Amino acid sequence: MYLKLAWRNIWRNKRRTIITLMSIAFAVFFASLMQSMQLGTYANMISNSVRFYTGYAQIHKTGYWEERSLDNSFSLPENVEKALMASESIVTIVPRIESFSLVSFGEKAKGAMLIGIDPFKENELTSLKEKLVQGQYLTENGNSLIIGKGLAEYLNVQVGDTLALIGQGYRGMNAVGKYGVGGIIETPIAAFNDQAVYLPLAEAQYYFGMENQITNLALNVNDFTKLDKLKNEVGSQISHNDYEVMTWREMMPELVQQIELDDASGKIILYVLYVIIGFGMFGTILMMARERTYEFGILVAIGMRRRRLKLLSMAEMIILSFGGVALGMSFSFPIMTVLHYNPIYLTGEFAEVYKKFGIEPVLNFSISPVIFFDQAVIILVISLLLGIYPVLHIGRLNTVEAIRS
Amino acid sequence: MMKVIEAHKITKVYNADKVPVNALRGISFSVDRGEFTAIVGPSGCGKSTLLNIVGGLDNPTKGKITIEGNDLSNLKENKLIDFRLDKIGFVFQSYNLIPVLTARENIALIMELQGVGKRARNDRAMYLLRAVGLEGKEDKRPTELSGGQQQRVAVARALASEPAFILADEPTANLDSVATDNLLDIMAGINKEKGTTFIFSTHDQRVIDKARRVIRLEDGLIVSDNNLVTNKAHEDRP
Numbered sequence: 001m002y003l004k005l006a007w008r009n010i011w012r013n014k015r016r017t018i019i020t021l022m023s024i025a026f027a028v029f030f031a032s033l034m035q036s037m038q039l040g041t042y043a044n045m046i047s048n049s050v051r052f053y054t055g056y057a058q059i060h061k062t063g064y065w066e067e068r069s070l071d072n073s074f075s076l077p078e079n080v081e082k083a084l085m086a087s088e089s090i091v092t093i094v095p096r097i098e099s100f101s102l103v104s105f106g107e108k109a110k111g112a113m114l115i116g117i118d119p120f121k122e123n124e125l126t127s128l129k130e131k132l133v134q135g136q137y138l139t140e141n142g143n144s145l146i147i148g149k150g151l152a153e154y155l156n157v158q159v160g161d162t163l164a165l166i167g168q169g170y171r172g173m174n175a176v177g178k179y180g181v182g183g184i185i186e187t188p189i190a191a192f193n194d195q196a197v198y199l200p201l202a203e204a205q206y207y208f209g210m211e212n213q214i215t216n217l218a219l220n221v222n223d224f225t226k227l228d229k230l231k232n233e234v235g236s237q238i239s240h241n242d243y244e245v246m247t248w249r250e251m252m253p254e255l256v257q258q259i260e261l262d263d264a265s266g267k268i269i270l271y272v273l274y275v276i277i278g279f280g281m282f283g284t285i286l287m288m289a290r291e292r293t294y295e296f297g298i299l300v301a302i303g304m305r306r307r308r309l310k311l312l313s314m315a316e317m318i319i320l321s322f323g324g325v326a327l328g329m330s331f332s333f334p335i336m337t338v339l340h341y342n343p344i345y346l347t348g349e350f351a352e353v354y355k356k357f358g359i360e361p362v363l364n365f366s367i368s369p370v371i372f373f374d375q376a377v378i379i380l381v382i383s384l385l386l387g388i389y390p391v392l393h394i395g396r397l398n399t400v401e402a403i404r405s
Numbered sequence: 406m407m408k409v410i411e412a413h414k415i416t417k418v419y420n421a422d423k424v425p426v427n428a429l430r431g432i433s434f435s436v437d438r439g440e441f442t443a444i445v446g447p448s449g450c451g452k453s454t455l456l457n458i459v460g461g462l463d464n465p466t467k468g469k470i471t472i473e474g475n476d477l478s479n480l481k482e483n484k485l486i487d488f489r490l491d492k493i494g495f496v497f498q499s500y501n502l503i504p505v506l507t508a509r510e511n512i513a514l515i516m517e518l519q520g521v522g523k524r525a526r527n528d529r530a531m532y533l534l535r536a537v538g539l540e541g542k543e544d545k546r547p548t549e550l551s552g553g554q555q556q557r558v559a560v561a562r563a564l565a566s567e568p569a570f571i572l573a574d575e576p577t578a579n580l581d582s583v584a585t586d587n588l589l590d591i592m593a594g595i596n597k598e599k600g601t602t603f604i605f606s607t608h609d610q611r612v613i614d615k616a617r618r619v620i621r622l623e624d625g626l627i628v629s630d631n632n633l634v635t636n637k638a639h640e641d642r643p
Contacts, residue, residue: 001510001517008505298501301462303490303518303566305483400463403497 002308006315017320020284024324024383025331027277031270031375032332038266039371040340040364042259048188048360049255050248052126055094055218056227058251059084059234062244064215065251070099070170073213074243083237084219089230092220094121097204099215101167101175103147103197105155112151113195114167116204116214125220128185128198135159135183138200144182145203150194152184159183165197170210177207188360274382282386285317289390296394297402310391317387324383325376333372339365407473409570409602410436410459415468417454417625428454430625431468436570439600441593443607443616450622452606453574459604460493460572461485473569490518494563496573500555502547508534508558509543515565526565533561537591553584560592570602577609589615 010017050056064072076095084093097116102109119138123129128146129137136159138146147157157163161181169175179199187193205211221230227247234245249256299309344363346354351361417429428451436442444452457463458470461477470477472492480488489495502511509530516526534543537557547555556576563571573592577585593615595601605612613619618632 001514004510005503005505005514012505295503298497299503300486301460301489302495302515302562303486305486307483308518400457403462 002312003315006312006319009312010316010319016284016288020281020288020320021324021327023277023280023284024321024379025328027274027281027379027382028325028328028372028376029332029335030273030277031379032328032336032372033365034266034270034273035371035375036336036339036365036367037363038263039366039368040343042263043366044343044362044364045255045259045359046248049252050224052187052189052192054248054251055125056221056224057219057230057234057245057247059217059219059238060215060244060246062240062242065244065246068098068215070097070168070208070210070213070215073097073170073210073215075212076214076217080238084217084234087230087233087237089222089226089233090219091222092121092124094118094125094218094220095201095214095216096122096218097201097208097210097213097215099167099208101165101197103151103155104164104166105157105161108155110151110154111195112147112197113192114165114197114199114204114207116199116201116208118201122198125218131185131187132183133186135181137183138198140200141202142182142200143203144180146183146185146198147181148193148196149184149186150190151197152181154194157181163197165207167208169208170213173209175208179203188362190355274378277379278382278386281383282389285386285389289313289393293393293397293402294405296397297399297405300397300399301403306394306397309394313390313394314387317384317390321380321383321387325380328379329372329376332375333367336365336367336372339363340367407438408435409438409440409473410434410604411471412455412459413469413471415455415458415465415470417451417458417463418466427625429458429465432622432625432627433468434620434627434630436602436604438569438602439596440618441596441603441616442618442620443605443613444620444622445607445613446622446628448608451625452622455622456572456574456604456606460495461489490515491566492569494566494568494571496556496559496563496571496576498575498578500547500552500559500579502555502558502562504547507544507546508539508550508561511547511558512562512565515562519566529565530561533564534558536564536595537561538587551584553580553587556580556584556588557591560588560595564595564601568601570604573603573605573607575607575609576605577607577612582611585609585611 061072061074081093084090095118099114100111101114103112117138119140132146133149135146138144145163155163159181162178163181165175165177165179167175185196199207205213219234221227231245231247238245296309300306343365346361346363354361412435413433414431415429415433416431419426419428432455444455446452454463458465464478472488475488477485503514506514509527512530512533513526516529531543534540537560539554539557539561542550542554547558550558577588580588589612592603596603605616607613618630620627621629
């Protein structure tokens with residue numbers, strides 16, 4: 001009968017119950033929404049940077065990351081390449097040369113990041129071909145280049161124009177070349193649009209005078225959550241004296257810090273949200289407890305022990321809390337799923353701010369079950385903690401005064 | 406005759422540390438099994454305070470209450486609640502039924518608290534509802550019943566645990582004359598047939614007229630105790 005009593009008590013004031021349920025449900029929704037947006041945006045930032053630039057891990061000649069010079073390039077031994085390809089954790093190995101050159105067209109010139117790539121393997125990791133907005137993608141043996149949209153606009157070049165490149169090659173040699181623009185790309189990372197020039201790997205090796213040499217080998221992996229394990233596995237296959245293996249976290253500490261900073265501020269906002277939600281819910285619970293003082297007094301008078309009355313009150317709060325959380329999850333998940341597949345693209349000033357920080361101006365939403373579970377548990381705990389108030393109220397109840405009230 | 410209630414020099418002082426108000430000033434009385442007693446007096450004379458103390462809801466500042474020989478002051482809170490559950494039935498002025506339970510469930514709740522099995526408590530609840538003339542109303546919630554009917558359910562609930570006595574605090578205060586007569590007839594009938602002890606606090610002359618003992622309080626003191634049964638017995642004595 002206690003459960004029946006608890007259930008009926010909950011529904012004796014339908015409006016109040018609906019308000020309580022909705023306040024818990026909206027708490028779950030807003031907390032999940034915030035967390036989903038945060039994690040979705042981080043994942044997108046990581047994905048943009050990692051998937052489009054570094055890869056999840058890279059192998060370099062020891063010391064390259066400290067001094068990113070062509071002189072710290074290396075030639076990958078065939079047995080190491082085979083061993084890496086045999087690893088179940090690695091999907092693709094992507095060889096690159098990365099350096100800088102002056103790019104000139106007509107009267108204009110600009111320093112650019114010159115990247116030599118294996119067109120097929122690079123596309124597997126970064127889907128570079130999809131970023132093409134004009135012209136053709138690179139071919140393995142071709143000698144045309146592709147260029148970032150921002151740089152193309154700065155130099156005022158079109159597909160088919162020829163660029164002059166001048167820079168420093170391997171071991172101080174001069175690097176000079178003329179290459180036709182085969183295509184123009186637009187990427188989510190503004191810096192790439194303004195600076196990137198891609199050449200086929202063989203042509204870049206020829207340009208820099210470093211045949212068969214590469215500066216880094218990016219790794220595309222199966223499971224990016226197990227990078228430390230991968231690092232150890234790869235480390236065991238190569239000489240530590242000759243090569244270094246670095247994960248994206250080590251290569252992009254600024255991104256990690258940026259995420260951590262944003263995560264910390266996001267948590268503060270989330271805590272403020274919990275407090276606001278908590279006070280809202282507490283108001284309802286306070287009202288419920290005060291309204292029923294008289295009834296509690298009668299129940300104690302006619303022979304219900306306070307412990308039973310407290311359990312009854314807790315049962316009501318548990319039913320309400322679980323109901324509210326379930327309701328919140330029932331509409332949070334579908335809405336977040338829709339947002340996950342249809343991210344919000346920012347425009348105007350917001351977009352410019354994002355671009356200034358080198359972030360793609362888009363709000364992504366994660367649908368990791370952990371988000372919904374965590375937020376549901378937190379809101380549930382808050383509800384149950386607030387449910388202690390009626391219990392304390394019953395404990396302090398003066399039966400005679402309660403009946404008089 | 407067995408004493409159900411014995412009150413010995415009961416004093417109750419409110420606000421003892423500030424401006425003391427003497428609600429009861431050392432009153433003593435006893436109630437025998439089967440009595441139908443009204444405690445009467447003007448507002449503020451201490452009727453409700455006395456009933457609360459007799460019912461174990463409040464503690465006297467001084468003095469002692471024993472119910473069937475048990476000193477209430479010796480009982481800790483949970484024991485006192487259990488004692489009230491088993492020994493005392495309450496009927497309050499405002500009916501005080503649990504609004505979300507039906508008439509039958511309100512009565513059965515008391516027995517559930519006592520650990521009575523489902524069938525037994527349902528059977529007894531139905532029996533009590535018949536006894537108070539509410540057969541057919543068992544599945545009605547309090548809001549679907551009239552004031553008089555609610556108070557009859559309250560009486561049935563008070564009887565549910567087969568208590569030593571029933572305390573009724575102004576039970577007819579919110580009832581019309583028909584409902585009052587009806588309720589009084591039912592309680593008087595139960596008192597006569599089952600020998601259940603009833604103690605009322607009341608202003609209502611109709612209740613006073615039905616009572617067989619009237620204790621009058623004024624300013625926290627018993628100013629008269631008129632036991633019609635004893636007096637009649639005395640009068641009948643040769």
